[in-house]
Amino acid sequence: MVEQHGNLYLENLVGRRELKDSLLRLVQTGNNVSLLLQGEEGLGKHTVARALAEILLCRQPCNSYACHKCASCNYFHAQSHPDYVELTLQAGQKQITMEQLRNFTDEQVNLQPLLGSRRVFLLELYAVSPQAQNLLLKTLESGAAGNFYILLANNLTQVLPTVQSRTQIFNLPHLSQEDLQQFTATLPADGRQDAAELKRLAEFSQGNPGFYLQLLHDEAFLRYYNDLQEIFLRALKCSPALLLSEILTELGAYKDKDKQPYLWRIWSFFLYKTSLRRPSCRPVFIAWQKCVARLQANGSFEIQMQAFLPELAKVL
Numbered sequence: 412m413v414e415q416h417g418n419l420y421l422e423n424l425v426g427r428r429e430l431k432d433s434l435l436r437l438v439q440t441g442n443n444v445s446l447l448l449q450g451e452e453g454l455g456k457h458t459v460a461r462a463l464a465e466i467l468l469c470r471q472p473c474n475s476y477a478c479h480k481c482a483s484c485n486y487f488h489a490q491s492h493p494d495y496v497e498l499t500l501q502a503g504q505k506q507i508t509m510e511q512l513r514n515f516t517d518e519q520v521n522l523q524p525l526l527g528s529r530r531v532f533l534l535e536l537y538a539v540s541p542q543a544q545n546l547l548l549k550t551l552e553s554g555a556a557g558n559f560y561i562l563l564a565n566n567l568t569q570v571l572p573t574v575q576s577r578t579q580i581f582n583l584p585h586l587s588q589e590d591l592q593q594f595t596a597t598l599p600a601d602g603r604q605d606a607a608e609l610k611r612l613a614e615f616s617q618g619n620p621g622f623y624l625q626l627l628h629d630e631a632f633l634r635y636y637n638d639l640q641e642i643f644l645r646a647l648k649c650s651p652a653l654l655l656s657e658i659l660t661e662l663g664a665y666k667d668k669d670k671q672p673y674l675w676r677i678w679s680f681f682l683y684k685t686s687l688r689r690p691s692c693r694p695v696f697i698a699w700q701k702c703v704a705r706l707q708a709n710g711s712f713e714i715q716m717q718a719f720l721p722e723l724a725k726v727l
């Protein structure tokens with residue numbers, strides 16, 4: 412699978428300085444390492460893992476980083492490196508099968524590296540069932556010399572404790588707003604949004620660059636955001652009696668199953684931000700989260716909103 416913005420080198424990765432330093436130290440320690448990179452979707456696990464794999468395989472690293480010029484780096488960029496194996500979900504696939512995993516673990520048993528001194532394996536562990544993860548234990552413990560495993564997970568609840576104990580765990584942090592701005596500055600300008608809107612997207616994505624890109628390419632997002640912000644502010648100022656009828660009518664457009672997630676996310680963001688400023692809003696934020704959970708479980712839109720909207724009067 413090709414990254415959206417071509418190859419990203421570890422030295423160009425925005426922010427995450429501590430993570431970069433720890434990963435580079437790990438590269439120096441040599442072989443037979445199993446690494447677990449955890450971080451929520453959108454933070455760039457694959458990008459970091461592939462950038463690390465390139466360094467691990469490079470024949471003539473330069474200041475700890477890959478040279479991007481040697482035969483190994485060229486094969487890597489061409490996605491045809493013989494010592495690099497990826498096991499990722501295929502299009503439409505929800506879980507990696509036992510058979511795929513068996514092929515993956517068997518792949519390393521007796522093979523020697525062809526180009527250098529290492530083989531690097533990348534696995535989307537979050538797509539592997541706990542039962543199938545058991546297949547990995549032996550591999551992680553007694554892999555052939557020269558093997559380096561990079562496992563990816565969104566969080567540790569997806570990883571068997573026995574797998575965790577056989578790996579070195581690294582957290583992929585969110586970007587600071589400053590680093591996120593630096594990241595957005597590297598993107599090609601498409602001229603559609605103005606600076607204030609881009610700032611709104613950056614704030615809403617809360618340091619998650621993948622989420623930022625998703626919002627940027629979602630043409631409806633800013634329209635819904637502005638609309639839902641107006642309704643939210645009106646709802647705060649309405650008397651409880653007016654609230655139910657008028658606001659419910661205005662929110663009617665978001666009853667649609669495709670649009671509801673915008674309402675969930677955008678109002679969660681507003682309530683979260685408000686609760687940071689006003690601790691008294693915290694119970695309202697929690698009530699909203701419960702309301703969203705019921706809507707996600709197919710609760711009736713009208714009933715859930717009728718139950719929640721009076722809570723908004725408690726914010727001010």
Ligand SMILES: [Zn+2]
Binds near residue numbers: 470477482
């Ligand atoms: Zn190289």
